Amino acid sequence: MSKESTIKSGELTTISWEEDGVRIIDQTKLPESLEFITCSTYYDIADAIKKLAIRGAPAIGVAAAMGLALCAKKSTGPTKPTLLSDLKTAYQILLSTRPTAINLKWGLDTIMEVALKYDKVEDIKDAVIQSAINLSREDIAINKRLGGYGSELIKDGEVVMTHCNAGALATVSYGTALGVIRSVKQSGKKISVIATETRPVMQGSRLTAFELVHDDIDVSLIPDTAVGHLMANKMIDKVVVGADRILSTGHVYNKIGTYQVALLANSHKIPFYVAAPMSTFDLKNEISSIIIEERSKDEVIKIGDKRIAPAGVKIFNPAFDLTPPELISGIITERGVVYPPFKENIAALFEAKSNIGN
Incomplete structure (x- = not known):
C-alpha cells in the first residue's frame, strides 16, 4: 500500500x-x-x-x-x-x-x-x-440523477441541515445528501447548510465541512447537541441525510445520531429526507436480522492522542441507529422521490425498475 x-x-x-x-x-x-x-x-x-x-x-x-x-x-x-x-x-x-x-x-x-x-x-x-x-x-x-430529484424539494434561500457525511467522500464522487445540495447550487438557487459535527469520529466537521468549503458552498458547523436549539428557533428549513441500509418497510439505518435528528425534526414539523441510491435498499431482511456495528472504545475516550475519559469507564459505541418510517418525509433515489406509505411505494419502485430491466 x-x-x-x-x-x-x-x-x-x-x-x-x-x-x-x-x-x-x-x-x-x-x-x-x-x-x-x-x-x-x-x-x-x-x-x-x-x-x-x-x-x-x-x-x-x-x-x-x-x-x-x-x-x-x-x-x-x-x-x-x-x-x-x-x-x-x-x-x-x-x-x-x-x-x-x-x-x-x-x-x-x-x-x-x-x-x-x-x-x-x-x-x-x-x-x-x-x-x-x-x-x-x-x-x-x-x-447526479438523485441530486436532481432532491434539488426540486429545496426552495431558493433555504437552510438545510445534514448529519454525518453523505457526500463525494461517501460515494465515488458527487454524493447523495450532499449531491442534493450540490444540485441545488448548480440550479442557481441559494442554499445554506448546517452540518452537525457527528461525534465520535467527526465526519461532519472533518468531511462534510471540508467538502462544502472545497466547493464554496455556505456551511456552518454545529455541535451535535445544538440540533434541537436551532430547530426550536426556526433556523432550519429541511433536513437531508444519507443512509447505509433501507428496509422494504422504509426503516433507515444511518450514522448514529440520525434518529434523534429525525425525532427533533418531526417535533418541530421540519421535513426530513433521506437520500440514497437503490443499491442501499435491502428488500430481504427484517430489523431483527440487522447487525449494528460497534466500533472501538478509543473513538469515544480519545480525541487524537489525548484521552478525554477516565480509566475504567465503560464504553458503548454503536456506529449506526435506526430511524422509523413515520419520521421520514421522503426517500430521494435516482428514480425519484418515494413518499409514504413506504412499504407499498418502495415495492412499486422496484417493480417499475424490474419492468424497465435495469
Whole structure:
C-alpha cells in the first residue's frame, strides 16, 4: 500500500481504478491534508475499509467490488474453479469488514455474478475488472440523477441541515445528501447548510465541512447537541441525510445520531429526507436480522492522542441507529422521490425498475 499527498481543485473523486491498483482518498487524514492511498491487494482494501480510510455505503460498495477485481487480477489460479475459490475467499474477508451497510454486499454480489457467467480465466478477469470500473462510473451518474430529484424539494434561500457525511467522500464522487445540495447550487438557487459535527469520529466537521468549503458552498458547523436549539428557533428549513441500509418497510439505518435528528425534526414539523441510491435498499431482511456495528472504545475516550475519559469507564459505541418510517418525509433515489406509505411505494419502485430491466 503506497501513499501520496496532493491538493487539487475540482470534483473530489474518492476511489478510482488505476494501473497500479485502487487509488482512494485517505479520509483519516482530512481535513488537515488531502492524501491518497494506492491499494494493490484486496487485503489493502479490507484494511482501508476497517480503518475508515474509505467509508460511506456507496463508496465501500465500489471499494469491495474493486477489491474482488484486484483479487482476480492477481490470482494465479489456472482454472475457473481455482479463480472462483480465490474470489470467494476475498469475498468473505471483504464482507466481514463492516456489517451494517448493505452496499458492501451488493458490490460483492454484483462482481461474483459477473464472474460466474464466463468459463475462461482471462475472460473472467477482464469482465470482473471492467464491471468494477463500470460500477464506479454508474455511481457518479446515479448520484447526479438523485441530486436532481432532491434539488426540486429545496426552495431558493433555504437552510438545510445534514448529519454525518453523505457526500463525494461517501460515494465515488458527487454524493447523495450532499449531491442534493450540490444540485441545488448548480440550479442557481441559494442554499445554506448546517452540518452537525457527528461525534465520535467527526465526519461532519472533518468531511462534510471540508467538502462544502472545497466547493464554496455556505456551511456552518454545529455541535451535535445544538440540533434541537436551532430547530426550536426556526433556523432550519429541511433536513437531508444519507443512509447505509433501507428496509422494504422504509426503516433507515444511518450514522448514529440520525434518529434523534429525525425525532427533533418531526417535533418541530421540519421535513426530513433521506437520500440514497437503490443499491442501499435491502428488500430481504427484517430489523431483527440487522447487525449494528460497534466500533472501538478509543473513538469515544480519545480525541487524537489525548484521552478525554477516565480509566475504567465503560464504553458503548454503536456506529449506526435506526430511524422509523413515520419520521421520514421522503426517500430521494435516482428514480425519484418515494413518499409514504413506504412499504407499498418502495415495492412499486422496484417493480417499475424490474419492468424497465435495469
